[in-house]
Amino acid sequence: MGYHFPTPEVARGRGKYGATTALSIPGVGGTAQTSLAHAANIVFYFPIIAHTPITIGQVTIEVTTAATAGKKCRFAVYDADINWQPVARKVASAEIAIDAIAVVNTALTSTILQPGRYLEALTLQEAATLRCIYGTEALAGFNPDFSGTPLCYGLTIAKAYAALADPGTAWGVFEGSTSPFRHPCLLQITTP
Amino acid sequence: MPTKLVRNFDVDGTELPSSTVYISDEQLAEEAEQEAMLKVGALIDGIANLADAKTFLKRLCRRLRAKGLL
Numbered sequence: 001m002g003y004h005f006p007t008p009e010v011a012r013g014r015g016k017y018g019a020t021t022a023l024s025i026p027g028v029g030g031t032a033q034t035s036l037a038h039a040a041n042i043v044f045y046f047p048i049i050a051h052t053p054i055t056i057g058q059v060t061i062e063v064t065t066a067a068t069a070g071k072k073c074r075f076a077v078y079d080a081d082i083n084w085q086p087v088a089r090k091v092a093s094a095e096i097a098i099d100a101i102a103v104v105n106t107a108l109t110s111t112i113l114q115p116g117r118y119l120e121a122l123t124l125q126e127a128a129t130l131r132c133i134y135g136t137e138a139l140a141g142f143n144p145d146f147s148g149t150p151l152c153y154g155l156t157i158a159k160a161y162a163a164l165a166d167p168g169t170a171w172g173v174f175e176g177s178t179s180p181f182r183h184p185c186l187l188q189i190t191t192p
Numbered sequence: 193m194p195t196k197l198v199r200n201f202d203v204d205g206t207e208l209p210s211s212t213v214y215i216s217d218e219q220l221a222e223e224a225e226q227e228a229m230l231k232v233g234a235l236i237d238g239i240a241n242l243a244d245a246k247t248f249l250k251r252l253c254r255r256l257r258a259k260g261l262l
Contacts, residue, residue, distance in 0.1 A: 035230060064227070094205030102197035103213070109203055 009115065011052040013192045023060055023186035025120075026050050026113070029136035035064045036153070036182050037129045038122070043164065045155040045171050046120040046183050047084055047139035048077075050113040057110045058188035059093055060103060061122075065129035067098045073124040075106070075185055076164040080117035084140040084155065086168025090118065098128045110190065120185045121168065125161045132182035140174070149176030194220045 015022035027049025038044065059075050072095040078086035091111040096104055117139075143150045155171040193214050200208040239245050256262040 035226065064223075094201060094203060096201060097199060097207070100197065100199065102199045102210070104199045104201065106201040106205075107203045 009051045011054075011192050014189050021188055021190070024189050025133065025135065025183050025186060026054060026056075026118070026189070027137065027139075028181075028183065030133040030183075031136055031180075032134050034132050034134065034179075034182060035129050036132050036184070037065070037127060038124050038184065040124045040126045041158060041160050043121055043123045043157050043159050043169060043171065044184075045078075045084075045086065045168075046122075046135075046181055046185065047080065047137065047155075048118050048120055048187075049137075049139065050115050050118065052192075053112055053114050054189050055110055055112050055191035056091070056108060056187045057190040058105055058107050059096075060105050060186045060188065061096065061098075061184055062103045062131035063098050063101055063128055064131050066100050067124070067126035067128040069099050071099050071124075071126040071128070072096055073098050073122060073128070074161075074164050076121045076168075077111070077113070078119045078121060078168040080119045082117075084117065084119065085170045086119050086121065089164065089166035089168060092164055092166075098124065098126070098130075119155075119168070120183070120187075121164050122185055123159065123161055123164060130184040132184045133186070134179055135181035135183050137181065143174055143176040145176055147176070149178055151177045151180045153177040153179065153182045193217075 014024050074095055076092040077090045079088045081087050091108050093106050093108055096106045152174055154175045156173045156175055157169055157171045159169055195212040196215050198211045198213055202208055239248055
């Protein structure tokens with residue numbers, strides 16, 4: 001075998017026209033959308049990958065069935081280790097209102113994600129239904145139980161609603177499903 | 193034309209002015225259909241045994257008869 005020059009990663013980019021920037025789930029494709037009821041007092045983790053350095057500046061969710069007045073959720077991004085467990089927190093949002101049916105944009109402290117594994121984390125104060133995108137990836141693998149639910153819609157751990165910890169709380173449930181990860185949190189990549 | 197509320201929050205959680213975006217009738221209909229399917233799915237998930245299934249089907253038939261569909 002001859003010498004092969006390493007192939008450089010190509011920045012994935014994201015759509016932008018004028019001041020309008022498309023939303024992203026870094027490293028994840030989407031096939032369809034759905035809605036999913038998210039229970040309170042659980043931390044949901046969703047694997048994402050940065051193939052090249054990216055800067056994120058906003059998270060967007062869409063509430064399709066609202067929680068009661070004043071109820072909120074929290075979002076964060078963590079470094080993920082080789083087992084897809086959360087390590088250091090990269091950025092955390094302020095509390096995000098989920099008490100009205102709406103698309104909710106929340107600014108994040110501008111944060112560079114170097115190439116690597118990351119977990120989006122979400123925890124709700126009260127149950128609400130959120131619009132989700134079915135991810136195409138199997139970054140964290142398939143259900144060890146296989147059976148009729150070989151895919152995974154989220155990695156979870158029960159935890160009372162509070163600020164998302166730094167370092168992150170390890171998840172302990174692989175939510176077996178007939179469909180892939182349902183991502184409720186979309187990021188705005190300010191610098192691809 | 194139907195609209196959707198867009199809420200905006202700053203880094204510190206301060207709510208900024210909200211806005212609305214227009215959505216098409218087709219998108220609205222698709223969302224309504226999906227919500228309905230989710231509700232039907234939840235009902236079916238709640239069926240634990242044959243008695244539950246019979247009750248579900250009886251109620252479904254009654255509704256369909258009331259609508260003149262059966």
